[in-house]
Amino acid sequence: MLIMIANVLDADNLQSLRDNLAATRYVDGRQTAGREASPVKRNEQVDRADPRLVEMQDLVVDRLLANPLFRMATRPHVVRPPLFSRYEPGMAYGSHVDDAIMGGMRTDVSVTVFLSDPATYEGGELVIESAAGEQDVKLAAGDAVVYPTTALHRVAPVTSGERLAAVTWVRSLIRDADSRELLFDLETARHALFERLGKTPELDLLAKTQSNLLRRWAED
Missing domain, CATH: 1.20.5 (Single alpha-helices involved in coiled-coils or other helix-helix interfaces)
Structure with a gap:
């Protein structure tokens, strides 16, 4: 089940995150990729040691859990602290499936929260693959998409601008x-x-x- 959720983050939330992301440290995104995903991952992520990270993670998780549609769609038991990614021109993330276990937690639902205005960058669609075909997702800043962690997916190459996003995973009370x-x-x-x-x-x-x-x- 793939569900788009509008306005998870409001304008003040987005401004706070963007201000922090502009000042934060980034590292090679392959540091958090599994063995098979690492060769196709080309992005940057906020350094886990950055002092701003916890505040940003808490904001995104709090806003997700406050959203009734998110709760209905995911039945959350645990929401992992998000990763914050940056894609600049030439960066992409090839087809992969997210790890089934992260930090000792089973992952059931993947969540991408878009942080950049889609008019400010080209490419960078989240492409979710299924037996019925592929679905491109590129949402307004502050909107989120939830989808099964079992799905193959990728991020299309960014050709101009900057794509910022927060990505997290949910262990659901309902496994199936x-x-x-x-x-x-x-x-x-x-x-x-x-x-x-x-x-x-x-x-x-x-x-x-x-x-x-x-x-x-x-x-x-």
């Missing part, structure tokens, strides 16, 4: 992606019906079903 999608659809339908009809016996039955499925599938 199809189950997460079913719960997402049920909750979306419940909200829409409540807005249209108010509280009804049928809505109560949907709520009961969703809660019992969540109880059955959740891993706390």
Whole structure:
């Protein structure tokens, strides 16, 4: 399930992050790549030792967890501290799959939060591969996309400008992606019906079903 989430970060959040990113130290992004991803990774990432990093990570995680659509889509148990990446002309990240285990944590959902105005750079699309084909994702600054960590994906070459993004991973309470999608659809339908009809016996039955499925599938 691939879901776009608008306005995860507001203008003040973005300005704070951009100010810090302009002053921070960057290192070769291959330092955080696995053995098979390293040869196709050409970007820069904020140095893990930079004193600004924790503040930036906390801001992004807090804003994600405050977003109802993010919570519905991912059912988060743990959100990893994000990596902040920079792509300049000629940089790209070839096709790869994210590690299944990071820092001792299973990864179920990948998240990219776009930090640069798409009008300020060319290329740099996040390309998510599936049996149905490829989907290019290039969102407004402050928007996020969530997608299964099991998916092959890549970042297309940046041909001009600068692409800044925050990338993180979620261990979900619901391990199975199809189950997460079913719960997402049920909750979306419940909200829409409540807005249209108010509280009804049928809505109560949907709520009961969703809660019992969540109880059955959740891993706390």
